Amino acid sequence: MTFKTTLERGLLGLLVAVTLLLTASYADAHSTPLNSVAVKACDHKARSQACQYEGGHSDLYVGTCQYMSKDLICVRNQPIQKITSSKTESEEEHDTSHKQG
Numbered sequence: 001m002t003f004k005t006t007l008e009r010g011l012l013g014l015l016v017a018v019t020l021l022l023t024a025s026y027a028d029a030h031s032t033p034l035n036s037v038a039v040k041a042c043d044h045k046a047r048s049q050a051c052q053y054e055g056g057h058s059d060l061y062v063g064t065c066q067y068m069s070k071d072l073i074c075v076r077n078q079p080i081q082k083i084t085s086s087k088t089e090s091e092e093e094h095d096t097s098h099k100q101g
Helices: 003-029 036-040 089-093
Strands: 050-055 059-068 071-076
Touching: 036 050, 036 071, 050 071
Parallel strands: none
Antiparallel strands: 050 059, 059 071
């Protein structure tokens, strides 16, 4: 075997290994449990029916119920909306309006 043949086989083997690793990690990324809040948003709803739920950081997700495997889940199809409240979280945590006797 020449050096060139050995190098070509080594590179081909490396390419195959990297492809298999990337495919496995992609499949693993899509095997995580479904978001329970998004699933609950579609309780008692049918496929393609409108849904929405509040995520972390005061985000509102708006979409439609779609099947993921055998479960209906709310799939966002609109931009994430920010929920505004009259008080900030800091103000709610440090509310001093309660009376001290």
